[in-house]
Amino acid sequence: xxxxxxxxxxxxxxxxxxxxxxxxxxxxxxxxxxxxxxxxxxxxxxxxxxxxxxxxxxxxxxxxxxxxxxxxxxxxxxxxxxxxxxxxxxxxxxxxxxxxxxxxxxxxxxxxxxxxxxxxxxxxxxxxxxxxxxxxxxxxxxxxxxxxxxxxxxxxxxxxxxxxxxxxxxxxxxxxxxxxxxxxxxxxxxxxxxxxxxxxxxxxxxxxxxxxxxxxxxxxxxxxxxxxxxxxxxxxxxxxxxxxxxxxxxxxxxxxxxxxxxxxxxxxxxxxxxxxxxxxxxxxxxxxxxxxxxxxxxxxxxxxxxxxxxxxxxxxxxxxxxxxxxxxxxxxxxxxxxxxxxxxxxxxxxxxxxxxxxxxxxxxxxxxxxxxxxxxxxxxxxxxxxxxxxxxxxxxxxxxxxxxxxxxxxxxxxxxxxxxxxxxxxx
Ligand code: SF4
Numbered sequence: 001x002x003x004x005x006x007x008x009x010x011x012x013x014x015x016x017x018x019x020x021x022x023x024x025x026x027x028x029x030x031x032x033x034x035x036x037x038x039x040x041x042x043x044x045x046x047x048x049x050x051x052x053x054x055x056x057x058x059x060x061x062x063x064x065x066x067x068x069x070x071x072x073x074x075x076x077x078x079x080x081x082x083x084x085x086x087x088x089x090x091x092x093x094x095x096x097x098x099x100x101x102x103x104x105x106x107x108x109x110x111x112x113x114x115x116x117x118x119x120x121x122x123x124x125x126x127x128x129x130x131x132x133x134x135x136x137x138x139x140x141x142x143x144x145x146x147x148x149x150x151x152x153x154x155x156x157x158x159x160x161x162x163x164x165x166x167x168x169x170x171x172x173x174x175x176x177x178x179x180x181x182x183x184x185x186x187x188x189x190x191x192x193x194x195x196x197x198x199x200x201x202x203x204x205x206x207x208x209x210x211x212x213x214x215x216x217x218x219x220x221x222x223x224x225x226x227x228x229x230x231x232x233x234x235x236x237x238x239x240x241x242x243x244x245x246x247x248x249x250x251x252x253x254x255x256x257x258x259x260x261x262x263x264x265x266x267x268x269x270x271x272x273x274x275x276x277x278x279x280x281x282x283x284x285x286x287x288x289x290x291x292x293x294x295x296x297x298x299x300x301x302x303x304x305x306x307x308x309x310x311x312x313x314x315x316x317x318x319x320x321x322x323x324x325x326x327x328x329x330x331x332x333x334x335x336x337x338x339x340x341x342x343x344x345x346x347x348x349x350x351x352x353x354x355x356x357x358x359x360x361x362x363x364x365x366x367x368x369x370x371x372x373x374x375x376x377x378x379x380x381x382x383x384x385x386x387x388x389x390x391x392x393x394x395x396x397x398x399x400x401x402x403x404x405x406x407x408x409x410x411x412x413x414x415x416x417x418x419x420x421x422x423x424x425x426x427x
Pocket of ligand 1: 140141142143146147148149183184220
């Protein structure tokens with residue numbers, strides 16, 4: 001969601017005549033689009049603002065937006081004179097005006113309503129044929145560790161008509177892949193009475209002419225209904241990839257986290273997904289070192305990781321987020337050293353699984369959507385339906401092409417392949 005907000009910021013700035021700068025030193029306006037989900041992300045922002053304070057030039061405007069702006073507000077102004085404006089993400093259309101008027105008094109605008117008007121702002125995407133489309137905003141779950149409901153508000157679904165109009169317009173501009181975004185994307189439509197739900201939305205989006213691929217994230221295990229699993233299995237355009245955060249393999253920790261499912265329930269859903277969607281890629285998020293996590297709890301997480309056999313996993317160390325239930329109720333009692341140790345063990349286990357999953361694809365032919373040129377210019381970077389990154393020789397290819405690719409090699413995190421034939425292209 002944060003990446004998508006940045007696309008709007010770039011769109012707004014470019015429409016107002018600003019260009020993306022090479023370095024902060026040359027910039028007229030420096031924008032921090034911040035994330036508050038993890039402490040390490042916040043520390044980077046504070047560190048960067050600290051080092052900018054001595055280098056800031058006359059006439060430069062520094063803007064902080066995103067979730068840290070909402071969380072810390074005018075605290076940014078108390079920490080020195082570096083920041084000129086603090087804006088809620090809903091107010092980013094004001095950045096060009098603020099940058100042009102050379103602010104003399106620090107400015108703070110954090111409106112208390114969350115709406116989807118940001119979706120009508122211009123967008124500048126890094127991949128021209130792939131678009132992020134939020135379908136719901138905020139989250140109404142109450143996971144103990146999570147700051148999202150506090151900084152993004154309760155869950156609100158966008159109107160299906162607005163979403164479909166946006167997808168139609170994206171398709172007519174050459175977009176072939178859309179990624180439907182929601183903090184808890186599966187519960188889309190719970191706040192409407194018209195019978196629309198996420199399974200139905202998937203079908204409607206996949207039916208838009210020109211859309212060849214539909215992805216979605218992030219799913220919550222409690223809201224991934226059989227209806228949704230069936231839709232993923234049945235609709236050709238929907239990529240066979242489900243990102244389903246597990247967070248812990250211990251029932252005790254899951255209950256403390258307030259996730260609303262047990263490990264057995266999670267494994268049942270995972271099994272159902274694998275049974276109904278052959279060849280599906282199943283990925284997850286896991287937090288290690290949540291308060292109260294013992295060696296035994298941690299080993300249960302390793303066990304579930306192995307039993308489900310995730311193709312990939314994003315692994316994090318717990319860090320208390322001020323304002324969350326976990327930070328109020330629990331002592332952060334797993335030492336930093338122990339968290340690091342558990343993270344490294346889990347990383348080793350998962351890397352082996354990822355490697356095995358990638359190796360199993362060598363010799364197969366996958367449909368790859370070409371996204372952009374790899375840093376080594378002789379290759380294009382594309383994605384297989386299971387979201388694996390595939391490097392393909394660049395001859396005769398261009399962005400937006402759907403190419404049938406024979407996989408010849410597996411690396412640690414990506415595949416290498418040879419293009420056999422073009423099976424489709426963007427307009
Ligand atoms: S479902 Fe996700 S976004 Fe919502 S509170 Fe839980 S972790 Fe946070």
